Amino acid sequence: MPNSESQHVARPRSPQDFDSYYESQAPWDLGRPQKVFESLLRSGQAAGSFLDVGCGTGEHALLAAELGHASTGVDASARAIEMARQKARTRQLDVSFLCADVLNWSPAQRFDAVLDCGFFHGLTDHDRQVWAETLKGLAADGCRYFMLAFSSDHPGDLGPRRLTVNEIADWFHGLGWTITHTSPRTYERIGHLPAAGILTIAQAPGRSSPPE
Numbered sequence: 001m002p003n004s005e006s007q008h009v010a011r012p013r014s015p016q017d018f019d020s021y022y023e024s025q026a027p028w029d030l031g032r033p034q035k036v037f038e039s040l041l042r043s044g045q046a047a048g049s050f051l052d053v054g055c056g057t058g059e060h061a062l063l064a065a066e067l068g069h070a071s072t073g074v075d076a077s078a079r080a081i082e083m084a085r086q087k088a089r090t091r092q093l094d095v096s097f098l099c100a101d102v103l104n105w106s107p108a109q110r111f112d113a114v115l116d117c118g119f120f121h122g123l124t125d126h127d128r129q130v131w132a133e134t135l136k137g138l139a140a141d142g143c144r145y146f147m148l149a150f151s152s153d154h155p156g157d158l159g160p161r162r163l164t165v166n167e168i169a170d171w172f173h174g175l176g177w178t179i180t181h182t183s184p185r186t187y188e189r190i191g192h193l194p195a196a197g198i199l200t201i202a203q204a205p206g207r208s209s210p211p212e
């Protein structure tokens, strides 16, 4: 089984690149939620309407639905969304799985919680600005954003961009959001050693406590 970064193929750069990952075993596609998000969701921190951005095959959106939240997952990969919908049917869970490029997306509703597992860290500087604009349009007052990304503590430069606490803080502060939590966490992978990750929780202005 491969267990080193050297066996990681080229960094995906576009939704089309990601689609091809889902033809085989994508290294991030665990077939279950990341442990850090499983405990966060089960502890009730992501209440209200829930969006899993760059949801892949949907494990976090599916868990949110299992916990009773109105859950939406969006991904640009048609293959990933097809797999996510199949899981929802098999598990008899009600999740709205949408195939869309979120950098060019205006959803009809606003969300109380946004979960981002491995989406933001793949964005270019330009696309981070585009995502900031999209997020302003889809976040409800007091929306909470839960993000797991590769951290600058992760060695090498293969795979996604590494993020520092400061650049994450700058990005959220630019939006006018407050960082309520940041900590080093494991980013689990298939066929690779776990990556050094950063968990960030940020909150939009407008409401101090999460919705019921």
Ligand SMILES: C[S@@+](CC[C@H](N)C(=O)[O-])C[C@H]1O[C@@H](n2cnc3c(N)ncnc32)[C@H](O)[C@@H]1O
Binding pocket: 014, 015, 018, 019, 028, 029, 030, 053, 054, 055, 056, 057, 058, 074, 075, 076, 077, 080, 100, 101, 102, 103, 116, 117, 118, 119, 122
């Ligand atoms: C590293 S994968 C993580 C997938 C999933 N969150 C997980 O943890 O298994 C990043 C995902 O973001 C999606 N993605 C990247 N750019 C996107 C965009 N502009 N719009 C929607 N999805 C995008 C990719 O298709 C891919 O499924």
